[in-house]
Amino acid sequence: EIVLTQSPGTLSLSPGERATLSCRASQSVSSSYLAWYQQKPGQAPRLLIYGASSRATGIPDRFSGSGSGTDFTLTISRLEPEDFAVYYCQQYGSSPFTFGGGTKVEIK
């Protein structure tokens, strides 16, 4: 089973700042089959990025994903008020399709 470790656990930033979230895999994620989701309280997760770097439909270009192998990054170039939420990575290259533990982006 591939274990995904997200860091930091919590990121305290101000609107307009840049957010960099990390997702590290215990073994290589095949074909960069890695997705990022955003979740707000009481809501289902929302797909942001798939294939490590492809933005899902309707996702603003301030969200970008990068990485390969075992190290992946989600970057939010300039935080908007609606971006404060919890972010999860998920690998779907090898069953079970595990999620990371999440990074909470909170308002500083």
Next chain:
Amino acid sequence: QVQLVQSGAEVKKPGASVKVSCKASGYTFTSYDINWVRQATGQGLEWMGWMNPNSGNTGYAQKFQGRVTMTRNTSISTAYMELSSLRSEDTAVYYCARVRSGYSLYWGQGTLVTVSS
């Protein structure tokens, strides 16, 4: 538009079973796999398994092997997830999600399952 509508909240006693439904609309039900994911209160997301609605083939996370069964009724475009031998640690919101190439763009609204004596 694509929609996944799940059944309502459930309260079950330890040892019982629960069956959550996920009704799909706005697309051809048999064309996309369905994932089931759960989330305990204040915790992260946990992938439980997948089902191919066309073939009925399934794949379960080892943690749930022997306790979970994923099925479907194609005539009503509905997927089901049944979890048996419930314990308090199974208290969570359960989500279904439509899968495309492994990732999930469309999610159900979630079903809260509470296990309590």
